[in-house]
Amino acid sequence: MRDSAHDPRDAILVDFGGVMTTSVLDAFREFGASLGDPELPLTLLSTDAAAGRLLAEHESGRIDADAFDTGFAERLRAHGADVEAAGLSARMQHGLRRDEASIELIRRQRRAGVPVALVSNAFGRDCYAGFDLAELADVVVISAEIGVRKPSRRIYQIACDQLGVRPDRAVMIDDLAQNLAGAARLGIAGVLHTDAVDTHRQLVDRFGFHE
Structure with a gap:
């Protein structure tokens, strides 16, 4: 009982x-550290309107992983990170x-x-x-x-x-x-x-x- x-x-x-x-957050921070700023991916996803839209569209199935990777790589580059788009979401989760x-x-x-x-x-x-x-x-x-x-x-x-x-x-x-x-x-x-x-x-x- x-x-x-x-x-x-x-x-x-x-x-x-x-x-x-x-922790997904820790994995994203680990990825950010490889770019020189542990908090950059999380900061963009939570505060950058374009990055937030990409995440919402991807999680809801309206864009695929390749489209997210391309768009989010652009947002990271716009904030000073030298990053390739191909396989970006996989690299972000590598620490999981x-x-x-x-x-x-x-x-x-x-x-x-x-x-x-x-x-x-x-x-x-x-x-x-x-x-x-x-x-x-x-x-x-x-x-x-x-x-x-x-x-x-x-x-x-x-x-x-x-x-x-x-x-x-x-x-x-x-x-x-x-x-x-x-x-x-x-x-x-x-x-x-x-x-x-x-x-x-x-x-x-x-x-x-x-x-």
Whole structure:
């Protein structure tokens, strides 16, 4: 029987990059360091209007990785970085690694009968290479495949509908606060992921999930 908790929930929505993998932000900083400025890629994606549009269009599936790479290389060059467009998004993610502890945490919840949806903003051509997404989650919702990305409420609603759960019975695990804020607008509770140990503690202590 599930332990009672202050806010008991029944289902999990979980991010991919930064949860099932090591930090995407750290990978982008590692790439930026190779250009001489660790913060430049993240700064442009968050503050440069043209770069932000490229990211939104790419994650939503309206432009492919090659178009993103070409456009973002131009924005980087405009800010003093000497960078080639070919394979840019792959190089930006070169530092990513599997986070086996987080993967096992989600596996344990699924083995205990908790329904899980993977909810991910796609980036690059092969960001899911080496992962069996169907083995990680009962439902897989990829932004580029449905034409909407986090933090839009629609992507979380689609995930809940496919799982067959009400949003107010679900928890979203993500490493980005803005994505949790989007989910919260539907009543989905949030766990800001930093590592598997803390996420496990929050799932158990706050929401009554399985040890």
